[in-house]
Amino acid sequence: MPLLSVTDLRTYFHTRNGLYRAVDGVSFSVDRGETLGIVGESGSGKSVTCYSIMGLIPQPPGRIESGSAMFDGVDLLRCSPATARSIRGKRISMIFQDPMTSLNPYLRISEQLIEPLMIHETLSKKEALGRALEMMEAVGINDGARRIHYYPHEFSGGMRQRVMIAMALITRPELLIADEPTTALDVTVQAQILDLIRTLQRDLGMAVIFVTHDLGVVAGLCDQVQVMYGGRVMETAGARAIFNAPQHPYTQALQRSIPALQPKGQELFTIPGLPPDVSKEITGCAFAPRCSFAADLCRASRPEIVESQPGHSHACIRARRGEINVAEHCSPENYD
Amino acid sequence: MTENILELRDVRTHFPIFTGFLVKKQTGSVKAVDGVTLSVRQGEVLGLVGESGCGKSTLARTILQLVPTTGGMVVLNGRNLGEASREEMQLCRRDLQMIFQDPYASLNPRMTVFAALAEPLLVHGICGKSEVQSHVEELMKLVGLAPRFARKYPHEFSGGQRQRIAIARALALKPKVIVADEPVSALDVSIQAQILNLLSELCTGMNLTLIFIAHDLSVVRHISDRVAVMYLGKIVELGPALDVIDRPSHPYTKALVSAIPVPNPDIERTRKRIVLAGDPPSPIDPPEGCAFHPRCPHAVDRCRQAVPPLVAAGPGREAACIRLGEIS
Numbered sequence: 001m002p003l004l005s006v007t008d009l010r011t012y013f014h015t016r017n018g019l020y021r022a023v024d025g026v027s028f029s030v031d032r033g034e035t036l037g038i039v040g041e042s043g044s045g046k047s048v049t050c051y052s053i054m055g056l057i058p059q060p061p062g063r064i065e066s067g068s069a070m071f072d073g074v075d076l077l078r079c080s081p082a083t084a085r086s087i088r089g090k091r092i093s094m095i096f097q098d099p100m101t102s103l104n105p106y107l108r109i110s111e112q113l114i115e116p117l118m119i120h121e122t123l124s125k126k127e128a129l130g131r132a133l134e135m136m137e138a139v140g141i142n143d144g145a146r147r148i149h150y151y152p153h154e155f156s157g158g159m160r161q162r163v164m165i166a167m168a169l170i171t172r173p174e175l176l177i178a179d180e181p182t183t184a185l186d187v188t189v190q191a192q193i194l195d196l197i198r199t200l201q202r203d204l205g206m207a208v209i210f211v212t213h214d215l216g217v218v219a220g221l222c223d224q225v226q227v228m229y230g231g232r233v234m235e236t237a238g239a240r241a242i243f244n245a246p247q248h249p250y251t252q253a254l255q256r257s258i259p260a261l262q263p264k265g266q267e268l269f270t271i272p273g274l275p276p277d278v279s280k281e282i283t284g285c286a287f288a289p290r291c292s293f294a295a296d297l298c299r300a301s302r303p304e305i306v307e308s309q310p311g312h313s314h315a316c317i318r319a320r321r322g323e324i325n326v327a328e329h330c331s332p333e334n335y336d
Numbered sequence: 337m338t339e340n341i342l343e344l345r346d347v348r349t350h351f352p353i354f355t356g357f358l359v360k361k362q363t364g365s366v367k368a369v370d371g372v373t374l375s376v377r378q379g380e381v382l383g384l385v386g387e388s389g390c391g392k393s394t395l396a397r398t399i400l401q402l403v404p405t406t407g408g409m410v411v412l413n414g415r416n417l418g419e420a421s422r423e424e425m426q427l428c429r430r431d432l433q434m435i436f437q438d439p440y441a442s443l444n445p446r447m448t449v450f451a452a453l454a455e456p457l458l459v460h461g462i463c464g465k466s467e468v469q470s471h472v473e474e475l476m477k478l479v480g481l482a483p484r485f486a487r488k489y490p491h492e493f494s495g496g497q498r499q500r501i502a503i504a505r506a507l508a509l510k511p512k513v514i515v516a517d518e519p520v521s522a523l524d525v526s527i528q529a530q531i532l533n534l535l536s537e538l539c540t541g542m543n544l545t546l547i548f549i550a551h552d553l554s555v556v557r558h559i560s561d562r563v564a565v566m567y568l569g570k571i572v573e574l575g576p577a578l579d580v581i582d583r584p585s586h587p588y589t590k591a592l593v594s595a596i597p598v599p600n601p602d603i604e605r606t607r608k609r610i611v612l613a614g615d616p617p618s619p620i621d622p623p624e625g626c627a628f629h630p631r632c633p634h635a636v637d638r639c640r641q642a643v644p645p646l647v648a649a650g651p652g653r654e655a656a657c658i659r660l661g662e663i664s
């Protein structure tokens with residue numbers, strides 16, 4: 001049984017300007033110890049998916065219209081607030097793109113680190129501080145005994161991100177949700193943080209949901225990859241299959257837009273058109289308006305996401321009918 | 337023979353640090369740009385890369401004379417900008433334009449696209465009132481915006497379209513040099529590619545010189561002819577883009593290149609990475625000698641003693657490391 005299994009999640013925002021279908025029927029699951037990557041362009045619903053699981057959707061304007069998120073037998077979207085509290089923040093933790101959104105600027109790091117321990121575990125303050133120091137060391141902050149008493153602004157961006165990871169991991173969660181934790185960082189610091197997540201995951205055996213728009217990060221970190229577009233899942237597969245044998249035209253287009261994979265001196269490949277407007281009802285495939293393979297049937301009705309091979313699902317009708325094969329247009333060997 | 341349109345000679349830009357509540361006293365300085373010498377050829381695309389805080393934006397603002405320089409000179413078309421009179425500077429401004437990371441912040445939210453593009457044309461007397469309409473339309477077409485959008489405001493556009501407006505505005509005065517400070521960093525990959533294509537096309541078509549600042553090396557590799565790598569206010573490596581990024585010679589460039597995740601699971605999972613320890617040091621109190629030595633896997637005692645100069649490191653290449661021969 002998977003550790004987390006999300007089924008048909010729909011999270012809409014009812015605003016004065018209309019109805020935003022931010023997440024529109026998303027299903028996926030994560031096994032213990034597994035890393036799931038969620039990729040997609042800005043606005044594709046990656047963060048809203050994570051926030052829905054964590055109970056962080058502002059309601060109103062947000063509303064979870066349907067779906068379930070079963071975590072070890074408990075539906076996080078329907079359980080009692082007390083049950084939810086005993087899971088979120090302890091067995092599931094989240095780290096955010098901007099560390100300052102989850103660090104309190106007026107509290108010393110020590111206070112913030114021990115807070116989840118004091119809430120979820122019956123530890124004395126001294127024991128909790130001991131655990132906090134261990135965690136500082138684990139995330140590679142030297143001189144922890146002194147620096148644990150710093151305020152957030154006394155750390156650099158990379159260090160703050162480490163503090164946040166320490167905070168998320170201090171309760172030894174079974175699932176870590178990381179929403180673009182390295183996007184704001186330099187590549188050198190990103191490499192350190194990714195190494196850290198990899199090591200801690202191995203040592204603690206936790207599952208990770210890693211949100212990013214960087215396919216390079218996905219390649220090195222994730223077992224399973226889910227590609228989102230317009231609030232829907234376009235394709236899910238193992239990392240190697242996503243890169244070497246994608247089935248959905250959007251996955252292929254996303255890959256072809258990576259500058260590193262394109263020969264220098266030639267015009268870069270671009271996806272024509274504009275990202276989808278989720279405030280408009282989309283009847284067919286969300287990607288159809290920009291898809292070079294789209295046919296009438298793609299616009300007629302919403303394609304289901306169906307497993308084409310074990311562990312590989314996609315939502316392209318034409319690929320399923322064998323009318324197109326996008327994988328042959330993808331050649332990662334071209335990397336120079 | 338193409339000549340150098342822009343020359344930086346030992347340029348330094350330091351920001352004073354004041355402490356004290358009633359009596360302010362200068363107690364130090366941030367050496368944001370600290371001795372940069374660089375020649376840029378007409379029509380060339382020069383990429384400028386380096387970690388956050390290494391001084392890329394300050395160097396850009398120094399070139400545009402938007403911050404006072406502490407030392408050295410910026411020479412545009414043979415004219416030392418530091419000594420230019422106001423009138424001369426006004427003329428130089430036409431030749432030298434800047435594009436910023438956040439097009440939203442650099443466009444006036446209360447100005448329509450038409451007004452934003454007409455303003456520089458009229459202020460600098462590029463055309464009379466009667467021709468403004470056609471000039472603006474031409475500019476919009478140049479950057480791939482339909483002229484029917486002329487009466488819209490910046491907030492009515494997507495990020496990529498706003499960056500197109502900012503580029504059109506920079507092009508209005510037919511500049512010779514454009515300094516673009518992270519022009520695509522805030523955009524999604526698919527939109528990034530459109531803007532990069534546009535910039536490349538404009539450079540070739542108009543023989544524009546472009547200084548392209550970014551922290552994404554694969555983007556810089558794609559668009560640039562040459563690349564300069566900065567570390568703590570100094571250039572540590574310079575050379576043709578493909579050489580520098582595919583075969584870096586300075587240990588810092590090596591680490592930087594090695595940190596880029598490769599979008600291929602088979603390579604990414606097996607390749608050897610150089611993971612640097614620690615954060616970049618502070619430009620207030622840079623390390624003695626080579627500023628990179630505390631993080632450098634090859635550092636020896638000699639590296640702590642003197643600041644290494646940029647020396648020849650292959651055809652058209654330079655690097656600032658005294659151990660180049662020993663570590664390659």
Ligand SMILES: Nc1ncnc2c1ncn2[C@@H]1O[C@H](COP(=O)(O)OP(=O)(O)OP(=O)(O)O)[C@@H](O)[C@H]1O
Binds near residue numbers: 021041043049062
């Ligand atoms: N509080 C809100 N009110 C209204 N709409 C919202 C709200 N939060 C998110 N949305 C909408 O939901 C959609 C999905 O947003 P989400 O933040 O999940 O995207 P994302 O994939 O995480 O993008 P990014 O890569 O930019 O972080 C967007 O269209 C966004 O405008």
Ligand SMILES: Nc1ncnc2c1ncn2[C@@H]1O[C@H](COP(=O)(O)OP(=O)(O)OP(=O)(O)O)[C@@H](O)[C@H]1O
Binds near residue numbers: 351388
């Ligand atoms: N006006 C200023 N006053 C004082 N210090 C400044 C000022 N502007 C920049 N600095 C400092 O100068 C150094 C270089 O900053 P700069 O913005 O040029 O870096 P950058 O390479 O553009 O970084 P990023 O990639 O984050 O944009 C930093 O330490 C910064 O804090």
Ligand SMILES: [Mg+2]
Binds near residue numbers: 046047048179
């Ligand atoms: Mg997000």
Ligand SMILES: [Mg+2]
Binds near residue numbers: 393
């Ligand atoms: Mg900058």
